[in-house]
Amino acid sequence: MRTDWEVLTKEHESWEKCARHYARYTARNVSYFFLCDSCTVLLVSNALNNRPALYHGDRMQGFCGLCNELTDVALRQWFMCLPCYNVVAAYQKGFTSAKAVHAFWRSSIAPLAPSLSLAETDVVTLSPYVRGGKTKRQAAELLDTADFLVSEKVDGNVAPKFHIELKAGPGAVDDMSAFQLDVNDYNDIVGPVLLTGLPAYVFHVQIGMEYFPPTRRAVARNMWWTDMISLRSSLTKRAQRRDEVKAALYFDPKCFRPISDFPNQVTTRAYEQMAEELRRVPLAME
Numbered sequence: 001m002r003t004d005w006e007v008l009t010k011e012h013e014s015w016e017k018c019a020r021h022y023a024r025y026t027a028r029n030v031s032y033f034f035l036c037d038s039c040t041v042l043l044v045s046n047a048l049n050n051r052p053a054l055y056h057g058d059r060m061q062g063f064c065g066l067c068n069e070l071t072d073v074a075l076r077q078w079f080m081c082l083p084c085y086n087v088v089a090a091y092q093k094g095f096t097s098a099k100a101v102h103a104f105w106r107s108s109i110a111p112l113a114p115s116l117s118l119a120e121t122d123v124v125t126l127s128p129y130v131r132g133g134k135t136k137r138q139a140a141e142l143l144d145t146a147d148f149l150v151s152e153k154v155d156g157n158v159a160p161k162f163h164i165e166l167k168a169g170p171g172a173v174d175d176m177s178a179f180q181l182d183v184n185d186y187n188d189i190v191g192p193v194l195l196t197g198l199p200a201y202v203f204h205v206q207i208g209m210e211y212f213p214p215t216r217r218a219v220a221r222n223m224w225w226t227d228m229i230s231l232r233s234s235l236t237k238r239a240q241r242r243d244e245v246k247a248a249l250y251f252d253p254k255c256f257r258p259i260s261d262f263p264n265q266v267t268t269r270a271y272e273q274m275a276e277e278l279r280r281v282p283l284a285m286e
């Protein structure tokens with residue numbers, strides 16, 4: 001474990017400035033993360049503008065707050081504004097949910113359909129806060145990929161077949177009274193469908209936390225799936241969220257099915273029929 005970490009001092013120009021904001025942005029909030037050495041280096045160079053931490057604690061065994069491994073970690077502190085803290089704290093869950101999709105594919109789909117390949121097209125990447133930077137949300141209408149793209153290789157030719165959009169949350173679909181999506185998030189899925197003419201599935205990964213105090217890691221507990229045509233026809237309510245400008249869409253969670261039913265979609269090539277159906281069913285919502 002490294003001990004030669006540079007730490008931020010009061011004289012540093014980034015003192016009481018958000019580490020993730022590239023421009024100097026006052027932030028007196030101190031964020032806490034338990035991280036392994038390599039994740040600390042990654043985070044600092046890719047997301048924190050090479051700003052030194054305020055503090056590196058003693059080594060201890062625990063779950064890394066980025067890679068989720070049980071390993072040697074240490075408490076690290078940075079000045080960080082709350083929105084940036086939320087982004088950095090969410091990486092742990094983002095990595096876990098993407099990993100769950102890859103693992104499901106390897107164990108349940110690859111043996112059934114070896115000609116299909118899964119590519120992660122919107123990889124969770126560590127990045128600093130860039131003002132005016134095009135986020136996925138803002139670029140939605142230009143987006144031709146969702147989170148994953150499944151392609152088929154036949155006689156050396158690779159043809160894209162369908163998209164998979166990944167949603168993660170603490171809830172089990174079985175316990176939900178409604179599956180909720182912002183209109184923007186919904187249209188992030190519709191955009192690639194309309195641009196490519198390929199159908200899309202939505203996977204919901206239930207993410208829970210496992211504790212090894214004072215550390216914790218994200219774990220994927222369960223997974224469900226639906227397709228965009230089923231989702232669209234399960235809309236029950238459209239409402240303005242309280243205290244928010246964004247409109248939210250509410251869907252009947254019964255349109256989601258256990259992930260153990262998904263391999264059937266692949267063996268019956270249901271996505272090909274769905275591509276036909278998409279030409280008749282309007283998906284977009286304002």
Ligand SMILES: [Zn+2]
Pocket residue numbers: 035036037038039040064065066067068069
């Ligand atoms: Zn790590």
Ligand SMILES: [Zn+2]
Pocket residue numbers: 018019020021025027080081082083084085129
């Ligand atoms: Zn910030």
